[in-house]
Amino acid sequence: MLEMTIHENSCRGCQLCLDVCPTDCFVFDEQTQKARVAVVENCIACLSCAYICPSMAIRHKDYHQVKNFYRNIEFSSRMEKFL
Amino acid sequence: MSGSKVRLNTEWLCDCGGCHVAIVDLHEKMLQVLQSVEILKCPVLTDEKDYPEADIGIVTGSVRTEHDREAAIAMRQKCKTIIAFGTCAVYGGFHGAGLAHSREEIMDHVYRHSPTTKTDTLPNNSISALGKMVTPIDEVIEVDLYLPGCPPHSHFILEGLSSLINRTAPRVHKETVCAGCHRVMKKTAVTEIQDPTSSYADGETCFLSQGFICQGSVTLDRCLAPCPNHGIACSGCAGPTMQVLSEPTRDLRTEISERMSRLTKIPYETIKTHLEKSAKTHYAYAMATKMIGNKPTFLIRKWIAEREAR
Structure with a gap:
C-alpha cells in the first residue's frame, strides 16, 4: 500500500504540491497554513510533488519505482554515503 | 591514552580552515567525543607532520595544489574510513570558481595585480605548484562518506561521528534549507527580480515570493538554515540537493526558476536567464564537481565568458 507523508515542520505552505498534483x-x-495529504488512494506515484517541494518534505513509500535511464548512475551510487 | 579508542586523523587541503573550526564548535560535546576518540593528527591541534595509522580520516578542502594531492593520497593509505568533510572536499567548494579562469590569470591577479599589494613577483618553487584543475577529493582518492556543508553544522558533525563510532545509522535528513527556514512561502504578484543590494526583503515572507533569488530550495540542509532566518538569502553553501545531482535534466537554475515562477508573476525564462548571467555566483560552491559540470544543459564557461566580455 502506497504511503505518502509530508514532514510537517518542513512544509512552508507554498501550495506548489496542490498545483502540480494531477x-x-x-x-x-x-x-495550520500547511499542506496535508487528503486522499492517498488517488496517488499515482508520479513524484511531481516530491520534486517540486522546495523543502523536499514529501516522501513516498511502497511505490513502484520507474528507473530513469538518464539518471546519473555514478552519482546515485554515492548517495548512500552521504552523512 | 586507551588503546580501545577510535583513532582520528584530520587533514586540510585547499580550504579556509573553517571546517576545523566547525569541529571545535562542538563545544562541551567535544568532551563526549574525546571519551571515545583519540586525535592523532590535526593541523590545528597537533604538531604531527607524518600520517599515523588511524581508523577515521577527516579530509577538508579540495585538491588544488600538488601538496593537496599527495596529502589526500597519504590520508587514504593510512586511514580506514575517509570522510570528505565540508563542501570543498565534497564538491570542490568556492574556489571551484577558479575553473572559469586560467592558472596564469589567477596567479597574475593574486600576486601581480592584487589591489592590496605592491609586489610584482610570482612565488618561486618554495610553494607547491598550482594544479591544472580544482577537483573534489573523490576524483583523487576513494571516499567512504560525504558530509557537505560550509562548514557542516556541529549538529551533523556530532551525528555523523557518533554514528560512525557506535556503528549505528546516522539520523540525518535529506531535506533542503527551506525545511529549516521560518519564512512563509506564499504566492505574490511580484513581477520583477529584486536586487538585494538596493532593496530590503520583508522578514516574514520567503525570499522567492518577494522576488529575491534564494538558493534554499536547491541546497541540502547541513546548516540548520541560519542565513534565511536572519535576513540573508541562501547562497547554496552546502551544495546541491540529491535531485539536482542525480538528475541530469534538473539544475539549480531550472529548479529555482520553476518554483519562483509559480510563486510570483515573474516568467520562468526571465529568472533562468538572470541566473545564467550570475552563474559564477550561484554555482560557486559546486562548480568543480563533475556531477554539476558534466550536465548536458550546463554551459557555465559560456555564460561567464559572455558576462565578462561586456
Missing part, C-alpha cells in the same frame, strides 16, 4: 491528493489546511 490527481488532487493534497488539501491546504487553512488553520
Whole structure:
C-alpha cells in the first residue's frame, strides 16, 4: 500500500504540491497554513510533488519505482554515503 | 591514552580552515567525543607532520595544489574510513570558481595585480605548484562518506561521528534549507527580480515570493538554515540537493526558476536567464564537481565568458 507523508515542520505552505498534483491528493489546511495529504488512494506515484517541494518534505513509500535511464548512475551510487 | 579508542586523523587541503573550526564548535560535546576518540593528527591541534595509522580520516578542502594531492593520497593509505568533510572536499567548494579562469590569470591577479599589494613577483618553487584543475577529493582518492556543508553544522558533525563510532545509522535528513527556514512561502504578484543590494526583503515572507533569488530550495540542509532566518538569502553553501545531482535534466537554475515562477508573476525564462548571467555566483560552491559540470544543459564557461566580455 502506497504511503505518502509530508514532514510537517518542513512544509512552508507554498501550495506548489496542490498545483502540480494531477490527481488532487493534497488539501491546504487553512488553520495550520500547511499542506496535508487528503486522499492517498488517488496517488499515482508520479513524484511531481516530491520534486517540486522546495523543502523536499514529501516522501513516498511502497511505490513502484520507474528507473530513469538518464539518471546519473555514478552519482546515485554515492548517495548512500552521504552523512 | 586507551588503546580501545577510535583513532582520528584530520587533514586540510585547499580550504579556509573553517571546517576545523566547525569541529571545535562542538563545544562541551567535544568532551563526549574525546571519551571515545583519540586525535592523532590535526593541523590545528597537533604538531604531527607524518600520517599515523588511524581508523577515521577527516579530509577538508579540495585538491588544488600538488601538496593537496599527495596529502589526500597519504590520508587514504593510512586511514580506514575517509570522510570528505565540508563542501570543498565534497564538491570542490568556492574556489571551484577558479575553473572559469586560467592558472596564469589567477596567479597574475593574486600576486601581480592584487589591489592590496605592491609586489610584482610570482612565488618561486618554495610553494607547491598550482594544479591544472580544482577537483573534489573523490576524483583523487576513494571516499567512504560525504558530509557537505560550509562548514557542516556541529549538529551533523556530532551525528555523523557518533554514528560512525557506535556503528549505528546516522539520523540525518535529506531535506533542503527551506525545511529549516521560518519564512512563509506564499504566492505574490511580484513581477520583477529584486536586487538585494538596493532593496530590503520583508522578514516574514520567503525570499522567492518577494522576488529575491534564494538558493534554499536547491541546497541540502547541513546548516540548520541560519542565513534565511536572519535576513540573508541562501547562497547554496552546502551544495546541491540529491535531485539536482542525480538528475541530469534538473539544475539549480531550472529548479529555482520553476518554483519562483509559480510563486510570483515573474516568467520562468526571465529568472533562468538572470541566473545564467550570475552563474559564477550561484554555482560557486559546486562548480568543480563533475556531477554539476558534466550536465548536458550546463554551459557555465559560456555564460561567464559572455558576462565578462561586456
